[in-house]
Amino acid sequence: MSADTVPDESTRVPDAGDDVLVVRSLVRRFGGITAVDDVSFRIGQGETYGLLGPNGAGKTTTISMVAGLIRADSGATLVNGREMGPDRVDVKHHIGLVPQNLAIYPDLTGRENLRYFGRLQRLGREALDRRVDEVLELIGLTDRAGDLTKEYSGGMKRRLNIGIGLLHQPRLLILDEPTVGVDPQSRHAILESVEALSVEGMAVLYTTHYMEEAERLCDRIGIIDEGRIQAEGSRDELVRLTGGVDHIRLNGSGDIDVAADALRELPEVEQVDADRRTLYLTVRDAPTAVARIVTSATRAGLSLTDVEITRPDLESVFLHLTGKALRD
Template structure:
């Protein structure tokens, strides 16, 4: 069985909601997306990260069926997605980066309008609108025109519109851009709850801390190519998976450096005036032995600092850019 067939079988068996296989999209001589493949399972939040111009928007447009790929396929619950495909789009909720709400309508009116577009009617529509107003924390402002809302409230309503029809796959394209910290935290909590309820989520963001907090797996895309994919721990291994410990103090730094080089947990020691920079494996486990060894060798410590690799360092390692570049 080919890899594509295995993925499609997994989707039909109920494991994967989304299977993206070998997507390619060209605009003239420019290949915006080049052989991108990934999958998203039920209850999983998948982060798609990349600098501006990396190919994220083009990829998302093909996943949503807004753009036809030149090569490759997008399968949603075993159904092929495309611009002319209606059935798979019923399982999809899209929350675009640009606000898609009517400013002169109230929150309730916006939700009612979009709910009708999604095929809801009668008591089902009324009940679902009420549920979404509660979920997004907008119930007490349901009758107010949305032009009077703060940026964070508009963002929450934007998400609520995408949730109305209870999609199996929700795509959130930078949903916290320009919102205040309180609204941002409320949005992140909502996303955590959605994946906990079994919804598959694709999340794009320019805030690495959001990806660290929310995403079960992450794909890093740059120059149209998926450079790496995996859990946070798997991605960090790409940088070597080593930690840094900085020891500051007075005394015999030369002797301390020599003693530390003899420890199996220490990969490298760089000595400066009154300071030692160590590259180590598993700093939290190794730090006690390192401190004991350094002080026994004559270093009087005044400060110990530990820094561990994070997704930002992985991103820089793979792309040479910061996420917000």
């Protein structure tokens, strides 16, 4: 079946709903090692879903099954309600895959690379010209489109790699660690490009071991370790697994003990510890509570010199779930 063949609607799975991607109980073994163990998740239209975990957690094996590059030992992947597999060329047409390894030709210009891969996707001449210009604008390479890609920086090559995956306007874009090895400026440009995709209604599956990327980009996050999804939800839902408390540190001069007693009376303050010049508070929703806390401490005679808020993050969640740091 050719890539531009319209899939038979009868192959749709009725209970897939409106999700662009449904992953059900995927398992993949390599010899005696279970690389992916009963992984399930869903991604809706316009949603960015992150698989967050350390190297070797099973992220790349999972997306290889999702993209139909390798076959699952058990479980199923549905794209647009149709089952994916290595032989399902019609379903693969709805996916754009951006692998970790660059898939560009160094002796072609950026524009020539895009045109070449667009022709592989069977885009007509007018549609191809339009999409190449649109993609170059999206990935921020319009002014370098005529340069050979062997002259590009690592970050520019990564952005072009993403552009190639976008050309045929897939329903689902899969990005496997797209910022690995790039400089901070290029990394920021890549993240901005990914942020724009959900606005266009594209579903995005984003794998990373960078906590800050998952927090910035993803509507929902699956924390994966040792081949299993340990927890799933929005950033705030996951943080609540740790107990969801924040910490505020107040430095100042005055009667610390009197200020501590006053702060213990506030309903949002769960615990107060004090030393000679510092108060350590455990609170709920520190950004909302901090103004009242500062006012109360000041009225109790404390002259503040510094206020610091610490909130739990996905690193805290990973440590809570697995007993180890995200980058161990």
